[in-house]
Amino acid sequence: MIINMIIINKILDFSAINAFTTSVAIVGYVIVFLVLLLLTLVYNLIPKIIAFNVRRRRKKQGKCDDCEIADTEGDVTAAITMALYMHLNEIHDEDSNGITIRRVSKQYSPWSSKIYATNPFVRI
Amino acid sequence: MKRLLTVFGIIAIIAAISMVFPKTAFTDTQKDTTELSQPAPVAIDGAQNDAEAATGGLKKFFEYTGFANVTSGHLIMLVVGLIFIYLAIRYDYEPLLLIPIGVGILIGNIPFMLDAGLQLGIYESGSVMNYLYFGVTAGIYPPIIFLGIGAMTDFSSLISNPKLMLLGAAAQLGVFATFLGALILGFHPAEAGAIGIIGGADGPTAIFLSSKLANGVNILSDGTTVKNLIGPIAIAAYSYMALVPVIQPPIMRLLITKKERVIKMKSPRAVSKLEKILFPIIGLLFTAYISPSSLPLLGMLFFGNLLKESGVTKRLADTARTSLIDIVTIVLGLTVGASTQADIFLTSESILIFVLGAASFMIATAGGLLFAKVMNLFLSEENKINPLVGAAGVSAVPDSARVVHVEGLKANPNNHLLMHAMAPNVAGVIGSAVAAGILLSYLL
Numbered sequence: 001m002i003i004n005m006i007i008i009n010k011i012l013d014f015s016a017i018n019a020f021t022t023s024v025a026i027v028g029y030v031i032v033f034l035v036l037l038l039l040t041l042v043y044n045l046i047p048k049i050i051a052f053n054v055r056r057r058r059k060k061q062g063k064c065d066d067c068e069i070a071d072t073e074g075d076v077t078a079a080i081t082m083a084l085y086m087h088l089n090e091i092h093d094e095d096s097n098g099i100t101i102r103r104v105s106k107q108y109s110p111w112s113s114k115i116y117a118t119n120p121f122v123r124i
Numbered sequence: 125m126k127r128l129l130t131v132f133g134i135i136a137i138i139a140a141i142s143m144v145f146p147k148t149a150f151t152d153t154q155k156d157t158t159e160l161s162q163p164a165p166v167a168i169d170g171a172q173n174d175a176e177a178a179t180g181g182l183k184k185f186f187e188y189t190g191f192a193n194v195t196s197g198h199l200i201m202l203v204v205g206l207i208f209i210y211l212a213i214r215y216d217y218e219p220l221l222l223i224p225i226g227v228g229i230l231i232g233n234i235p236f237m238l239d240a241g242l243q244l245g246i247y248e249s250g251s252v253m254n255y256l257y258f259g260v261t262a263g264i265y266p267p268i269i270f271l272g273i274g275a276m277t278d279f280s281s282l283i284s285n286p287k288l289m290l291l292g293a294a295a296q297l298g299v300f301a302t303f304l305g306a307l308i309l310g311f312h313p314a315e316a317g318a319i320g321i322i323g324g325a326d327g328p329t330a331i332f333l334s335s336k337l338a339n340g341v342n343i344l345s346d347g348t349t350v351k352n353l354i355g356p357i358a359i360a361a362y363s364y365m366a367l368v369p370v371i372q373p374p375i376m377r378l379l380i381t382k383k384e385r386v387i388k389m390k391s392p393r394a395v396s397k398l399e400k401i402l403f404p405i406i407g408l409l410f411t412a413y414i415s416p417s418s419l420p421l422l423g424m425l426f427f428g429n430l431l432k433e434s435g436v437t438k439r440l441a442d443t444a445r446t447s448l449i450d451i452v453t454i455v456l457g458l459t460v461g462a463s464t465q466a467d468i469f470l471t472s473e474s475i476l477i478f479v480l481g482a483a484s485f486m487i488a489t490a491g492g493l494l495f496a497k498v499m500n501l502f503l504s505e506e507n508k509i510n511p512l513v514g515a516a517g518v519s520a521v522p523d524s525a526r527v528v529h530v531e532g533l534k535a536n537p538n539n540h541l542l543m544h545a546m547a548p549n550v551a552g553v554i555g556s557a558v559a560a561g562i563l564l565s566y567l568l
Contacts, residue, residue, distance in 0.1 A: 016307035024313070025300040028562040035414050035558050036293040036551060042406055043286035046399055074284065074543075077394035 193235035197466030205229030205461070217366035218523070221327065221457055225362060228461020246462045257459045260354060263335045265456040266328035267424040272449025273328075273521070273553065274404070274428025275441045282547040283399050284392035287499070288513065292551025294495030295517030298323025298488025299559045302480050309476055314338060314350055317563040319477055322361045323484030324556025325368070325518035330361035331460065332421060333560045337567055355463040356474040360481035362460075368523040369530075371482070372489050372515050376531050379493045380511045384500075385535035387510040389544045397435070404429040411558055417568075418561025422554065485518065492517030492548065509544070516545040519552035 058064055110116060186192055208226030212219035231253070236244050246253040259265045282289060303320030311319060318338040321330050331354065340352025364371065376385075404426035411422045431441040463469075496514030503509065512532055516524045525545035532541035 011310070012308050013310050014308060016310070016313075017304060021304065021307050021313055021316075024317075024563070024566045025304050028303075028559060028566065029296060029300045031415065031562050032296045032555050032559050033290070033293045035411055036289045036555055038414075039407060039410055039554075040286040040289045042410065043283055043289075043399075043403070046402060046406075047396075050396065050398060072394050073391040074280070074394045075391055 188237055188240070190235040193237055195235065195466060197470045198233045198235045200470060201229055201233035201464060201466045204464075205233065208461075211366065217369075218362065220453060221362050222366055224454055224457025225359065225461035228458040229464050230461075231458070232462030232465050246459065246465060247468070253459065253462050256455055257463060259452075259455060260331060260459050260463070261335050261339055261341075263332045263420065265452050266332035266335075267420045268452045269328040269449060269456065270421050270557075271424040271428040272444050272452070274425040274430075275432045275444035276449075277429060277432075277521070277550055277553075278546075279403050279429065279550055280395045280400065281392050281543045282550055283395045283403055285544070285547055288509065288544070288547035289551040289554075290499065291492050291496055291514045291517040291548035292519075292553075292555040293517075294514065295488045295492035295548070295552055296324065296555045296559045297491030298325075298484040298486070298518065299556065299563075301487045302484035303563070305483060306476075306480055309480070311473075311476075312344055312350065314342065314344065314567045315353055317567045318353055318357055319480050320484065321556065321560055321563065322357060322364065322477075322481040323488040323518070324552070324559060325361070325365055325485060325488065325520040325524070326553060326556045327358065327362050327365060328456075329421060329519075329553075329556050329560045331358050331456070333563060334358065336564055342568075351473065352468060353473065353477065355460065355465075355469050356477045357481075358460040359464060359469075360478050363478075364481055364485045365520045365523065368485075368518075368520050369527050371485055372524060372527050373531055375486060375489045376493060376512055376515055376528075379490060380497070382535065384497070384511050385532065386539065387508055388536070388539055389508075389510055389513075389541070390506060392543055392547075397433070400433040401430070404433065407554070411554065415558050415561035415565070417564040418557045421557040421560065425553065425557070488518040489515050492552075510539070510541055513541060513545045513548055516547075516549040517552045517555070519549065519556050521549050521553060522546065524552075525549040 190198075205226045205228075208222045208229060211217045212222035212226065232246055234244075236242060238245065242248075243251040244253075245251060246257050248254055299320045301320075302323050303316050306316035306319040307313060314337040318330075318334040318336075321333045324330065334354045334357040338350055338353035338357065340350065340354075342350045344350055408423060408426035411426075412419045428441070428444050431437045431444060492514035493511055494514070495517075496509055496511035500508050500511065510532060512528050512535075515531075516528045518524055525542060528545035529540065529542040532539045
C-alpha cells in the first residue's frame, strides 16, 4: 500500500493542476461551447431573416398579403426536383407501347421452309 | 471484439518489447564515424595488399549497410509500420492515411550510419525528407488539408439543424480532460495541450497544434526545450481515428439505452443556396474574431467551403478537394510516419501519449453522448434527437458518423442517422479547431 502510494505520488504529479492550468481547461471548454452556441443562434436566425425578406418582397410585389414560407423536408425537395428535371428533360420512359413482333419483309427462308421438314420417302 | 483484441494485443506486445529490450541493444556494431571517415588502406604493391584493400572496402561497405546499424528500436518500428499497412489493407481502416504513414514508418526507420553525413534522416538538415518535413513542423500541411475538407464537405445537415452543433462542442470535453491528465502524468503544459488535442479526433489539427507547442524547438519558461512529440501525437491521433469503429460502439451501448437508440429524428429541411453561401462567411468571421489562433485552420476550412458553395469557382473547388488534398495527404502521411524514427519515437512518453489518446477519445465520445441525452430533456417530443449522434461530435469525419449510422441501424433497421450524424461531425471539426486555437493562445 505504501509502495503504491509512493509510486502514485512519483508518477502522478497533482501539483501541476494549479489555478492557471485549471483555468485553461475550464475557460477553454467554455469558450468552445460559447463559439458553437453563438453559431447555433446565428444559424437559427438566418432562415428567419431570409423568410422575412422573401415575405416582404412578395408583399411589395402584391403576390400575397400573408405569405407563409414552409420548411420543406430535404427528401421531399429532392423528389420534386428529380421529377421536374426528368419532366423538363423528357428522359422518362417514352416508347410506342407496341410490343408485337414486327413482321420481316423476307418471308421465305430455308430455315422456315416446310418442304425441308417433310420426309420425301413415304412409307407404304 | 476479436479485432479489438488483435489491435490492442499488438500494441501491448510492441510496448512490452520496447520495455524489455533497450533500444541500444545492437548499437555495438556502430563504429566511430571519424574512424570510418578515414580512407581505406591503399594498396601500394603486392597481392597481399590488394586483398587487404578489398577486404577493407568490403568491411567499410558493410558498416554502411542497414544490417550493421540495425537496433532493436528499428525492428520494433518495422513491425509497427507493417501493422499499419496490414490494418489498412486487411480491415480497410483509414487506408488513405495508414498506408502512407506505415510506409513512412518503414522509410524513417531504415538503419543507416547516423553521423556519416549522408543526409538521409528526416531530422538531418539538408535531406529530402527534412525538406518535406518542414511542411509539418511549420504547420503548412494541416491548413491545406482543411482547405480540401472545406471544399468537399456539405454543411447542409448542420445548417438545417444548428442545435446539433452543440454536440460538436460537448465532445471537446476529451481535449480538456486529457490536457489535465497529461499534466498529472508530468508533461509540461505546452506538451499536455498538444497531447490533449488527440481527443479532437482530427489528425491535421493534432499535427498543427503539436508542431506549434511540442516541436522540440520552443524554449520553456524553466529554460529547457520542449519535447518533440509531433510523431507520437500524430500517430496516436490517426491510429485512434482509424479505430473509431472499434472504440465508439461499446461506449454507445454502455451509455445509451435501447429505447433511446430507436428514436427517429425529423428529416432535415432543405437548405437554400443563400444559406450555404452565408455559412462559411459568417462562420469564418465569428470563429476568427473569438479565437484568432484557429484562423489558419478555420480560415482555410471556410474558404474551401465557399469555393464549393459559391458555384462559380468549380475548378478551384475541384482542385482543392481532389488533387491538392491528395498530394498533401501523401506527403503529410509519409513524413509523419518517417518522423517516428526509433530513437525519437520509442520512449516512455510515447506509450503515455497512446494511453492518454485512448482515454481522450473515450471521454470525448462519452461527452457527446451524455450531452445529447441532456439536450433531449429540454426538447419537445417531435424534435428529440437520437443520442447516438452525440458520438459523432468527435470529429473523425466521416467515420464516426458512419459508426453512428451503423449502430442506429442495428437498433432499428429503418432508422437512417447518417445525415443527422454528419451535423455534429462537421461541428466537431470546427470545435476541435477552436479548441486548438484556444490552447495555442494560452500555452505558446
